[in-house]
Amino acid sequence: MAEISSDVIRGYNDIIILYLLLNDPSYGYEISKQIRTLSEDKYIIKETTLYSAFTRMEKNGFIESFVDQDLAGGKKRTYYRITPAGREYYRAKCEEWMLTKEVIEKFIAGEGCVV
Amino acid sequence: MAEISSDVIRGYNDIIILYLLLNDPSYGYEISKQIRTLSEDKYIIKETTLYSAFTRMEKNGFIESFVDQDLAGGKKRTYYRITPAGREYYRAKCEEWMLTKEVIEKFIAGEGCVV
DNA sequence: TGTCGTACTACGACTGTCGGAGTAAATATA
């Protein structure tokens, strides 16, 4: 079975993560599970990729973090919330996706890629 | 207008280039023009990206090069021809594209990306 | 004479992803 390579997914992780923040704040572990579930196990994001995306996007102002200190055992969990700039970025990335899709499909040979 | 970023196109340049080699050998400058034309100016590949893709794909056995020495002014031109392994790679990349497309579109919010 | 088009090559920088390791508490399983 074809696998999604890192070079191919690169640039879409942001979309994927932001999509899962559109309605509610969330945190790393949950987002990682949601990606897996929603993609029907076709894409499993690496933890390092996910957390470094959080860091990068927070630095760029697309998401904000806040910490839940009240978990059992004094553990804490870092939540992320999408900002207006993040929504705008998501919109732009979606547009870019549409365009990219259109372009790439000009270079895919016919039905089922018969070559 | 949305622009195609390097992170988004990354991983598809191979498909694009190989597609243009499926029927006939070609060379850098021509391929670059064809990409521009076929994509209706939506994607203009950088020269360095194109030529380094040639080098990489030749090293991987997906394409073979041969030189035309007989151009006017003693100039030469390096052509590339797709190999059977290259065709197989193209096929596999196309499959990967189908899968990736399916996955990504689960994270695109509705028609026109209304967020 | 100078610019544009053709057809590349070289080099180093950048960035997102990844592999591997480590931490630590809560919960499930035997």
Place this chain on the structure above:
DNA sequence: TATATTTACTCCGACAGTCGTAGTACGACA
């Protein structure tokens, strides 16, 4: 009760593909 798994991260360095910049060299056109 002992062990494994799940939860929830953090840190570090490596890698690979793309990109910016620069340079070469010839021919055609104005």
